[in-house]
Amino acid sequence: MTIVAVENLCKSYKSLTAVDDFSFAADKGEIVAIVGPDGAGKTSLFRTICGLIQFDAGDVTISGYDVSTRFDRIKPLLGYMPQTFSLYPDLSVEENLRFYAGLFGLTGSQFDHKKGPLYEFSGLGPFYDRRAGDLSGGMKQKLALSCALIHDPKVLILDEPTTGVDPLSRRQFWQILKQLQKQGATLIVSTPYMDEVALADRAIFMHQGKKLAEGPPDRLTERYRGKVYRVKVEPSTERVGQIMDIGNVDVRRFGAALHVYTSASTVDDRLIGQLAEIGIEPDRIEPIKAGLEDVFIQLMGN
C-alpha cells in the first residue's frame, strides 16, 4: 500500500532548480534511503513532503491526502526530523519532550503514558533531567527522534539524522528505525553513510534534483559497469601514476593498498598482464565487489 506518493515534483528558487521532475513512492512499512551530494535537492524534497514549502508543479500525497490542500489531515500522520539540531539546549531531555507533546496537543496524562516507551527504546531514561545541550552527539539525535515520535506518526521523514555521529550510536539509531518499521511506520531517510543505505529496503540516488537510480541496495551494487580490484602494493603517488598510464582505469589509494577500477570495455586478462609489466605480480591482485559508493560515483560521473 502506497503511503507517500511524489509525482513529477518541481521546485525552483529563482534561477536554481532544486527538485526537477522527481517522482517516487514509499509503501507502508518501508524504509527508503535518499542519497545525493550537497545541493542534490534532498532537503527541498523533504520540506515539500512535510508541507513546509510551496512547490511549483507536481503532486504530493500522504495516505491519499494532498499535501497542498489537506495538510490538516496529514499533520497528525507525519514526523519530521530536520538536519539541524532542533531541540532547546537549555531545556532538559524531558522538558524538550513535553514541549513537543504540547505542540501536538497531547494532554498531561497522554504525555506521561507516552514518555515511558520513548525512554525505553531511546535509552534516554537515565538522562531525563540532563540539559539537551549537554548530551553527546548520538544521544541528541535520539532525543530529536523521540520528539518527532511524540504523536505516534505513521510516516517519518529524517534528514541526515546521523551525520557526525559515531558508528556505535549510528547502529543503535538504526535499530530504533528498524523497530519503528516493524510497528508499521514508513520511513524516508537521507544519509551520507553507505553502510546505512545498505540497511534500507530501497535506495534512491539523487543528483541535481533528479533521480539517478533506484532499487534495493544489493541490486544497485550490481549496476557497476566494470570491475574493482584490490592491488596490494605500496600506495605511492608514483604507483598511482604508473597504473593510470595503462589507460581506461581509475586508481584510488586505500590504506595499505590500491583499488583499481576498470570500465566495462576493459579486457581483464590484459590488465593483469599490463600490471605484471610494471612489476605487480598477479598474486597481489584480488577482485573485489563494487560498493554502493562506487556505483554512486560512477553514475554521478556520467
Next chain:
Amino acid sequence: MVSHPVTIEGLTKKFGSFTAVDKISLEVNKGEIFGFLGANGAGKTTAIRMLCGLLLPTSGSGAVNGYDIYSENEKIKLSIGYMSQKFSLYGDLTGRENLKFYGAVYSLPDKELKERTEEVIDALELKSFIDRPAGSLPVGWRQRLALSAAILHRPAILFLDEPTGGVDPVFRRKFWEILYDLADQGTTLFVTTHYMDEAEFCRRISIMHRGRIIEIGSPQEVVARHHQRDLQETFITLISGRDADG
C-alpha cells in the same frame, strides 16, 4: 626534521573530578596517516587540543614536532596545521582573501604567500571558486578551501578533526586523494573521522574509549585481532562490549 612528529607518554587531562584523557601514549611516524578514532565524547577533541598546544595537560609528557607540549606550546601552534569540521573561514571574504589572512597569521613574507597561494590553488584545484565569497560555497568546496588555509605555511603535521563531516561521497574521495598526496610529500596527518571506510584509508589507527586508547595498529591488524568482518564491526564490538551508555 623529527622522525616522530607526535610522541606522548601517559598524557592525562582532568576537568575537576572528570578525567577526559586518561594516560594515553602514542607515537606517530613522519609521513604517516594516523586515524584517531573513538565514540562521541571519548576524549578525542581534548587530546587533539593538547597536541595542538591549545590546552595544558594535567600530567604525562609529550612533544609535537620536537617541541615540548608544556613549555613550547607557542612553537607547536606555529608548526602545525589544524582543520576541523566547523567552518573556520570568513564567509564574507573570498577564498583568496581568506588565504591572505591566514598567510598574515603565520607571518608568511609577501613573496612566499603569493607563491604558496598559487601552489595550493593548483594542488587542491581551487581555481574555479577561489574568488567567490567562502560563505557561498558548497560544503565540499569550503572544506577544500579550509584545508588549503591549513597547509599554507607548510606544516610538518596536520590535525584534521572530522574534516569530511557532512561532505558527500564524491568530495570525500577527492579530499582523500589530496590527503594521500600530502602524506606522500612527507606531511604527517592526524585524522579523526566517524566514517569507518575512511579509517581504513589510514596507515595506523587508534580507538579511544572513555579517555583511554583501547586499541592501536594498522586497520588490518585491528580487524584481524578481533575476528571481525571490517573496521565498522570491530569498532562497534569493542565499544559496545565495554558499555551501553549510548
